[in-house]
Amino acid sequence: MTTAGQTRALVLSRIRAGLRVAGRDRTREAAVEERLRAHPRGTIPARAHAGREALLELMTTMLAAQGAEVTRASTPEDAVRAIATDLREHALPSRLRMGADTQLAALPWDMTPEVERVFGPANGEDRASLSRALVAAAETGTLVLVSGADNPTTLAFLPETHFILIRAGDVVGSYEEALDRLRAIYGEGALPRTVNLISGPSRTADIEQTIVRGAHGPKRLHVVILG
Amino acid sequence: MTEASPQEFKKNASRALEDAKLQRALTNVKRGFIVKRSLARSKLPEFGALREEARAIKDHTLNHLDLYLEAYEWKVVESGGHVHYAPSAADARDIVLKICKEAGARLVTKGKSMVSEEIGLNAHLESAGIEVAETDLGEHIIQIRGEAPSHIIAPVIHLNKEEIAEDFVRTHRGLAPDRPLDTVPDLVAEARAVLREKFLAADVGITGANLLIAETGSSVIVTNEGNGDLTETLPRVHIVVASIEKMVPTLEDACTVLRLLARSGTGQEITTYTTFATGPARAGDPDGPRAYHVVLLDNGRSEMLGGDFQDMLRCIRCGACLNHCPVYGAIGGHAYGSLYPGPMGAVLTPALYGIDHSRDLPNASSFCGRCEEVCPMAIPLPSMMRKWRERDFERGDPPLMQLLALRLWAYAAKRPRLYHALGGTIAPLLARLAGGRGRFSALPFAGAWTDTRDLPAPQGKTFHELYREMRRSESK
Numbered sequence: 001m002t003t004a005g006q007t008r009a010l011v012l013s014r015i016r017a018g019l020r021v022a023g024r025d026r027t028r029e030a031a032v033e034e035r036l037r038a039h040p041r042g043t044i045p046a047r048a049h050a051g052r053e054a055l056l057e058l059m060t061t062m063l064a065a066q067g068a069e070v071t072r073a074s075t076p077e078d079a080v081r082a083i084a085t086d087l088r089e090h091a092l093p094s095r096l097r098m099g100a101d102t103q104l105a106a107l108p109w110d111m112t113p114e115v116e117r118v119f120g121p122a123n124g125e126d127r128a129s130l131s132r133a134l135v136a137a138a139e140t141g142t143l144v145l146v147s148g149a150d151n152p153t154t155l156a157f158l159p160e161t162h163f164i165l166i167r168a169g170d171v172v173g174s175y176e177e178a179l180d181r182l183r184a185i186y187g188e189g190a191l192p193r194t195v196n197l198i199s200g201p202s203r204t205a206d207i208e209q210t211i212v213r214g215a216h217g218p219k220r221l222h223v224v225i226l227g
Numbered sequence: 228m229t230e231a232s233p234q235e236f237k238k239n240a241s242r243a244l245e246d247a248k249l250q251r252a253l254t255n256v257k258r259g260f261i262v263k264r265s266l267a268r269s270k271l272p273e274f275g276a277l278r279e280e281a282r283a284i285k286d287h288t289l290n291h292l293d294l295y296l297e298a299y300e301w302k303v304v305e306s307g308g309h310v311h312y313a314p315s316a317a318d319a320r321d322i323v324l325k326i327c328k329e330a331g332a333r334l335v336t337k338g339k340s341m342v343s344e345e346i347g348l349n350a351h352l353e354s355a356g357i358e359v360a361e362t363d364l365g366e367h368i369i370q371i372r373g374e375a376p377s378h379i380i381a382p383v384i385h386l387n388k389e390e391i392a393e394d395f396v397r398t399h400r401g402l403a404p405d406r407p408l409d410t411v412p413d414l415v416a417e418a419r420a421v422l423r424e425k426f427l428a429a430d431v432g433i434t435g436a437n438l439l440i441a442e443t444g445s446s447v448i449v450t451n452e453g454n455g456d457l458t459e460t461l462p463r464v465h466i467v468v469a470s471i472e473k474m475v476p477t478l479e480d481a482c483t484v485l486r487l488l489a490r491s492g493t494g495q496e497i498t499t500y501t502t503f504a505t506g507p508a509r510a511g512d513p514d515g516p517r518a519y520h521v522v523l524l525d526n527g528r529s530e531m532l533g534g535d536f537q538d539m540l541r542c543i544r545c546g547a548c549l550n551h552c553p554v555y556g557a558i559g560g561h562a563y564g565s566l567y568p569g570p571m572g573a574v575l576t577p578a579l580y581g582i583d584h585s586r587d588l589p590n591a592s593s594f595c596g597r598c599e600e601v602c603p604m605a606i607p608l609p610s611m612m613r614k615w616r617e618r619d620f621e622r623g624d625p626p627l628m629q630l631l632a633l634r635l636w637a638y639a640a641k642r643p644r645l646y647h648a649l650g651g652t653i654a655p656l657l658a659r660l661a662g663g664r665g666r667f668s669a670l671p672f673a674g675a676w677t678d679t680r681d682l683p684a685p686q687g688k689t690f691h692e693l694y695r696e697m698r699r700s701e702s703k
Contacts, residue, residue, distance in 0.1 A: 004311060004312070007311075007312045007313065007314055007318060008312040010312070010314050011296075011313075011314055011471070011523070012293050012296065012297070012312075014525065014530065015292050015293045015296075015471075015529045015532060016293050017529075018529050018530060018531070018532030018533040019290060019292070019293070019532050019533050020533055021293070023293075028291055028294060029294060031287075031291065032291050032294040032295060032298065032476070035287070035476045035477065036298060036441060036442050036477060039442060039476075039477035039478060039479045039480075040477075040479060041479050042277065042280045042281075042284075042479060042480070042482070043273050043276045043280060043483070045271060045272075045273045045486070046272070046273065066495075066496075066499070099513070120513055121513040121514040124423065124427050140496040140497040141496075142497055142501075147508070147509075147512055147514070147515055148509070148511065148512055149511055149512065149513050152512075152513045152514045153456070153460045153514050153515060154460060154461070154514045156456070157453050157456050157457050158457075174482075175482040175485070175486075176479060176482060179478050179479070179482070189302065189442050189443055190306070190443060190505075191306075191445055191503060192505070192509065193504065193505060193506060193508050193509055193512055193515045194459075194460065194502060194503070194504055194505075195445075195502070195503040195505075196456065196500065196501075196502050197497070197500065197501035197502070198499070198500060199496075199497050199498070199499055199500075199501075200499045201499070202451070202452055202453040202499060202500075203451050203452070203499055204364045204415060204451060204452050205259070205381075205451070205493065206363070206368070206381060206382070206383055207364070207365075207368075207383065207386075207388055207391060207411045207414055207415070208252070208387065208388055208411060209255040209258065209259035209260075209381075210388075210411040212411055212412050212415040214415070214416075214419065215364060215415060215418075215419065215451065215452035215453060216362065216419060216422065216423070216426075216452045216454040216457055217452065217453025217456065217457070217499075217500070218453075
């Protein structure tokens with residue numbers, strides 16, 4: 001029986017033998033340290049460099065193309081109304097699962113008293129949920145959600161209908177700009193347990209290349225852009 | 228289950244060509260992947276630049292792989308996770324089983340992972356009494372059929388919906404046998420319901436990784452179904468099984484690779500879900516696993532470093548080379564008899580399992596070069612296949628007729644006068660023998676060719692003669 005330390009040493013020594021390098025080589029170490037420290041950006045698609053309104057337009061177009069529904073809400077009242085209307089029009093129970101996110105809590109929910117809000121992670125019974133995206137990258141209509149009590153990860157995968165609220169000011173152009181937001185919150189070289197990049201409702205094309213929505217995750221994704 | 232082997236490639240290929248159902252299913256490759264990739268590529272003018280950058284990222288990472296593994300490991304531990312090194316497939320299986328046993332696991336859910344197929348994980352866990360549920364729709368179908376995937380990103384591309392409906396009726400218990408399963412949405416809905424119960428009951432979730440990120444100690448999976456996320460979020464323990472070359476240095480490097488991956492594979496701008504997992508759930512997290520393990524598999528990769536086949540380790544398993552390969556398109560994935568089919572498999576399989584076991588695979592290519600052209604990592608697949616052919620030849624036992632023919636040709640080719648004399652005699656003779664048809668449907672010693680297609684006949688003059696005539700008429 002080999003120990004974990006021995007198997008680790010074996011793999012690393014095989015790699016070094018293949019590369020014909022020594023274990024401790026300052027030049028190589030410095031190259032690696034520098035890249036990890038500087039994390040240089042590669043080419044960013046030109047489409048990600050655009051003005052505010054153009055980015056929101058791109059965000060909306062990309063999400064729609066990927067099968068999501070998008071509402072532009074100019075006021076918090078409009079945002080709440082859009083969610084309540086969606087639940088009603090799709091004959092869903094007026095029950096919304098959500099986390100402890102303070103920005104979501106601050107929405108004017110008293111406008112729609114029929115919508116019952118339940119808090120905590122999702123279970124198999126929940127039909128609809130609401131999360132807030134921390135940031136979004138317009139280049140592919142991608143929303144960035146982070147795990148935690150504010151927006152539990154299960155909200156994004158168990159219910160059949162998922163609402164994501166994103167503030168217009170949190171829509172950036174590229175993935176790299178979104179990463180900078182994460183670094184500003186979690187620090188260099190650190191991430192929360194789960195970062196979900198979500199770009200549409202769940203889908204599969206495994207059978208005969210036919211696209212079907214709602215494979216295991218939400219059948220519908222409704223994104224509300226506020227502001 | 229039909230256990231195909233790379234040693235029976237020719238037989239498998241002939242059978243595949245005559246399989247009408249398979250041929251019908253394979254038309255979906257062209258209709259779907261090729262068209263969609265081309266469209267996605269045309270919408271991203273920066274694709275070429277990103278490809279060059281991604282190639283440089285991977286080359287840099289591979290040349291410093293030992294150091295990036297150490298940096299990555301440090302970050303995983305810092306975020307509360309565990310890293311296990313597995314020199315061989317058997318080591319990896321044992322490590323995963325041990326973690327499952329220690330967690331008291333009875334049911335394991337799995338996201339799609341080619342590395343877990345490579346190490347034969349399911350059978351190993353099942354033999355220890357643990358139930359394993361594949362949750363990707365394609366992999367679920369493969370599992371209930373007792374087959375291997377025929378494509379690295381579309382496991383059941385070889386099947387039609389009618390065959391899948393039969394499998395569902397046979398294996399999904401407790402449902403009305405006459406329920407309607409005529410459409411693809413019917414099938415998807417049934418699989419969703421059946422697998423939802425597994426997700427909620429699983430003790431351990433196992434996923435692969437499309438990328439590992441040294442900067443943060445994260446594993447990245449890309450999916451469209453959301454099954455990978457349910458697999459790594461709901462159970463108490465999340466195990467990642469990944470091979471060592473999946474490493475990239477930073478989050479920015481991951482972005483560059485991700486911009487190429489989905490566009491090259493399915494032709495999507497990005498997959499529906501791209502998920503970064505870093506360690507177990509944190510204090511105060513209401514969901515997520517309590518423990519996070521990464522099993523890093525070598526299984527032959529370290530031996531590819533510094534040699535003729537290092538470039539293959541840039542592969543991100545997008546499947547573009549399979550989709551664009553005329554040989555794959557004609558026979559499908561199973562005929563290769565190797566977990567990794569198509570051009571990438573023709574290079575990787577001999578590297579992992581030995582050329583003596585898989586000599587037909589690098590020969591199953593017309594060297595048309597489309598695989599290299601569409602490869603987002605610019606892997607020189609045809610020239611590496613050629614290297615395998617050379618290695619196989621040098622190994623010493625090429626077929627006698629092949630050897631004799633090559634020796635004869637080499638003898639003549641090294642003697643220009645003889646070569647021209649022979650050419651000048653044989654070409655008009657063959658042209659006359661072919662008569663007016665210009666081709667042969669049967670030739671002695673060339674049955675392997677003429678049994679399935681005609682051989683074009685020389686047109687009466689050799690290339691050299693035509694060239695000389697052309698030069699002469701030009702100079703006039």
